[in-house]
Amino acid sequence: MTGRADRPPRIGFVSLGCPKALVDSERIITRLRAEGYEIAGSYEGADAVVVNTCGFIDSARAESFDAIAEAMAENGRVIVTGCLGHEEEAIRARHPGILAVTGPHQYEAVMAAVHRAVPPRHDPHMALVPPQGLRLTPRHYAYLKIAEGCNNRCSFCIIPALRGPLASRPAGDVLAEAERLVAAGVEELLVISQDTGAYGLDLKHAPSDWRGAPVRAHIVDLAEALGSLGAWVRLHYVYPYPHVDRLLALMAEGAILPYLDIPFQHASPAILKAMRRPAAQEKTLARIRAWREAVPDLAIRSTFIVGFPGETEADFAALLDWLEEAELDRVGCFAYENVAGAASRALDGQVAETVKAERRARFMEAAQRISARRLAAKVGREIEVLVDAVDEEADIAIARSKWDAPEIDGQVLVAGAGRASPGARLGVRIAGADSYDLHGAPAAPLGAEAGAGPA
């Protein structure tokens, strides 16, 4: 199958993995559409299929191999990109007929492979792509990738090997993209990178031009400028470097959302040391207290790994105590996986799978209790939410507060708001809470503003 003469060439797209990979997919799809390719909704209708893979942990790796196998079986003309690209030999051994294998962010190489497999048609009407690009996320929120790669060497992680050292985008480029997104109706910008607090270190924080004035490539300056655009600005993957305190000042002013996503991963000093975590220190509880004093409405999200090699019951108990005291709002927990190529694989004291699973369950039970307690304290308040979707029949809007990131955190279910538009902001009075979600009703009758969001 290669593009038919009577219709534009069609490419199927399978996107796996994290939000960072999603941004890569969006860029490739934007380029494809700009060149006149259509995106096929099924394998049968596609002239070739791009599979954007994830190779971070073994389960994601297995999922990626499955997706490649499925695309080969269903279509047979497959281009692989993304994190699994570093396993080209293994992929080709299983599927000798694969058209091309490229690594993450290799947009040019993916496009070249598509051109070889399915040449573009020359069509004068084909460059009709909106200037903000095409996004796979709903129209009212968008991920904004500010850097690639990472300078840290956490012992369980192969991302630096896969993606290379930190490479930041100039602040002017990021801000121009953010401006285009907001002009196109985006109400929430989700700032992502591997290590958001380190943004600009590789550029020595060199300023670049935005709106005729210099802006430094530094997360504090960038966050402040993003905050001036009128959209919600949410920062992900911020490590507790000292300058995080200056981000808290921006949250206190309302310039960016009072939301800190800090992957702490553990609390036991011995385990943090073995993990080689950046900015790991013993005073995190004191810092969390200080942050909450500065921004009482702050939500802290984090992820943790249990069952890391060498983790004793005492280390795990220390983690649970720390969690109770830190009272984090949103928490994810993974059982340690012995990822191929990670330094931690060689460590002594590997923990049995049953122990990992049991610790994870105990951890999530504690986290759920804490989440329920913190959400219950919000009952009776009036808050602003952003509507993600509506169920007109049930007359309910599914929305998020400033404390909830899409897909990973909770929701606010708003009764009587089935007429609101996705992307609208509503004032909601909170009437109830469960372990992860809030429930409420519009604080005022739904007026024109409820339908004012992007369609």
Ligand code: SF4
């Ligand atoms: S900070 Fe650590 S876990 Fe995160 S990408 Fe860098 S090396 Fe991996």
